[in-house]
Amino acid sequence: MPEGYLPILVMLLVTGAFATIALVVSAVLGPKRSNPAKDEAYESGILPFGDARRRFPVQFYVIAVLFILFDVEVILMYPWAVSARKLGVFGLIEMAIFLGILLVGFVYAWKNDAFKWQ
Amino acid sequence: MNLTDLTYLLPELILLLAATAVFLLDLLWLKRPGAEGKRALLPYVALVGLGLAALGLIPSLGGVRQVATMLAADPFAVFFKALAIIGVAVVILTAIPYLRGRTPYRGEFYALLLAVTLAVCLAVGATNLVLIYLGMEFLSITSYVLVGFLRHDCKSGEAALKYFLYGATASAVMLYGMSLLYGATGTTDLGGIAAAFASAPQGAGAGLAWLGTPAIILLLAGFGFKASLVPFHQWAPDTYEGAPTPVTAFLSTVSKATGFAVLIRVFMVVLAAMQYQWTALLIAVSIVTMTLGNLTALRQTNIKRLLAYSSIAQAGYILIGVAAVWMSGATFTGLNGVLIYLFAYLFTNVGAFAVVTAVESATGATEVKDYAGLVTRSPWLAGLLFVFLISLAGIPPTGGFMGKFFVFGAAVQQRLWVLVAIAAVNSVIAAFYYLNVVRYMFFTPAEEGAEPIGVAWPLRGALLVTAVLTLLLGLAPGPLITWATHSVQLLALR
Numbered sequence: 061m062p063e064g065y066l067p068i069l070v071m072l073l074v075t076g077a078f079a080t081i082a083l084v085v086s087a088v089l090g091p092k093r094s095n096p097a098k099d100e101a102y103e104s105g106i107l108p109f110g111d112a113r114r115r116f117p118v119q120f121y122v123i124a125v126l127f128i129l130f131d132v133e134v135i136l137m138y139p140w141a142v143s144a145r146k147l148g149v150f151g152l153i154e155m156a157i158f159l160g161i162l163l164v165g166f167v168y169a170w171k172n173d174a175f176k177w178q
Numbered sequence: 179m180n181l182t183d184l185t186y187l188l189p190e191l192i193l194l195l196a197a198t199a200v201f202l203l204d205l206l207w208l209k210r211p212g213a214e215g216k217r218a219l220l221p222y223v224a225l226v227g228l229g230l231a232a233l234g235l236i237p238s239l240g241g242v243r244q245v246a247t248m249l250a251a252d253p254f255a256v257f258f259k260a261l262a263i264i265g266v267a268v269v270i271l272t273a274i275p276y277l278r279g280r281t282p283y284r285g286e287f288y289a290l291l292l293a294v295t296l297a298v299c300l301a302v303g304a305t306n307l308v309l310i311y312l313g314m315e316f317l318s319i320t321s322y323v324l325v326g327f328l329r330h331d332c333k334s335g336e337a338a339l340k341y342f343l344y345g346a347t348a349s350a351v352m353l354y355g356m357s358l359l360y361g362a363t364g365t366t367d368l369g370g371i372a373a374a375f376a377s378a379p380q381g382a383g384a385g386l387a388w389l390g391t392p393a394i395i396l397l398l399a400g401f402g403f404k405a406s407l408v409p410f411h412q413w414a415p416d417t418y419e420g421a422p423t424p425v426t427a428f429l430s431t432v433s434k435a436t437g438f439a440v441l442i443r444v445f446m447v448v449l450a451a452m453q454y455q456w457t458a459l460l461i462a463v464s465i466v467t468m469t470l471g472n473l474t475a476l477r478q479t480n481i482k483r484l485l486a487y488s489s490i491a492q493a494g495y496i497l498i499g500v501a502a503v504w505m506s507g508a509t510f511t512g513l514n515g516v517l518i519y520l521f522a523y524l525f526t527n528v529g530a531f532a533v534v535t536a537v538e539s540a541t542g543a544t545e546v547k548d549y550a551g552l553v554t555r556s557p558w559l560a561g562l563l564f565v566f567l568i569s570l571a572g573i574p575p576t577g578g579f580m581g582k583f584f585v586f587g588a589a590v591q592q593r594l595w596v597l598v599a600i601a602a603v604n605s606v607i608a609a610f611y612y613l614n615v616v617r618y619m620f621f622t623p624a625e626e627g628a629e630p631i632g633v634a635w636p637l638r639g640a641l642l643v644t645a646v647l648t649l650l651l652g653l654a655p656g657p658l659i660t661w662a663t664h665s666v667q668l669l670a671l672r
Contacts, residue, residue: 164198164202165201167205168202168204168205171205171208172283
């Protein structure tokens, strides 16, 4: 039976209680002085303009997908670089194969004008 | 990891190289004036790659081996790898005329089909939950792209989006089930989890049963999504209808078989100690799947949607075979029926979709009423579709009959009378809508001025292969039965 999971249950209750108390207390005790500037959407300091729900070029999508792909590639290279000495030639060849496959995809995307703004 | 291990990985390596080669050749011949003729060779390059991958299966034959800690080269995996390679090869043949004029990115399509074959090979051989998840995800993501391949076709995009949303949810739920198994046993290796379950104290409320039951249900969401079992089937009709027809043929056969292969491997190996629980669940899912699939298929007017619901119903029949597996210790019987069914169903359904592709390529029509008088427009297509439909209905002398015979036979041996009775009633319902298409083809006159339908050569090849094998598996099923019976050997079950 799940006796071993009791600490997780306690943890669940404590976090739930903490979140509820923090929200309720700040809602009850906190001062409420609103002004137009405060009610605006927060856009990292830039003044917001227009509606967020509008059409935007689907090209962003391609760029975003490619960005994630190569972002993850680089993230994988960090742990490999740290243990490159331990992994030796085997690790080097594996990384070369991995990068080679990605490179094919990169060249394919490039030649098919994925990076050109149409 | 040594060089002998690499020979067991030959199919995967060849498929990877072939996919890369097709990508690069496509690139090389892109935009070069006068290279259009060369680009037409790309599907044949892909077919050569598949042929070499099939040859690469030879070192893996006839043995149960562990490869590189996470993969199995056992007869079970070899069977499904062969099924995937053959299936995709036929799908490529049907895609050659279909894609012409529909998209300029044809090379990419064949490269993706090779990649998806690689994904199937990884998924069916994986013996580790992590690799199973990665293989299924690889398969899913590539499938999403293939479904939405016709970029300027709204239906194709809609199909891809629906498939993606269901798929993402299903794989998240499946991952949760895997995390439960990992949390309960501390390992992701299938054999390790099985050992932990077997050594835990047995009985209600004791041991790991309280975690195993939810894990079974959650895992079934992921596997059932691929196999299009009710209630994880809602994506199937819309996706099958909107996707390019060759991709639909792929999804309804190879992709479905992968779902069953992974389901069988995980449930048989890992949860052998809990067979009582998952058998009960699978029987219920099987009944709901075939009944709902068949009843909904009755009212379909679009041939692709009709075949989609028929494919859901077929998944229900196949699941009977999994539910009727009888296990005691390391030996089990009844599973060969599932493999026979899946193999016969591969040719039957790809063949049926090849006819749909032929009609759609020539006329653009996908409604059942457009098949009126097909016999006068193309006697060959009508005759072949007739063969495929009676095979789907399970009427001899076709492969579909052999599949049903073995699967229902296993259920009879297990005395699952209710299941058998419901399956029999369902077969009758199914015969009605399959034969309804036959009625349109042969007994309803064609529209005024309907022209004969020409069929491109590659498609003729696909139709020939599927029709011959559909009939051959029904007339001389001996070799398939022997092969399937020998293929029921899984790593870590001995």
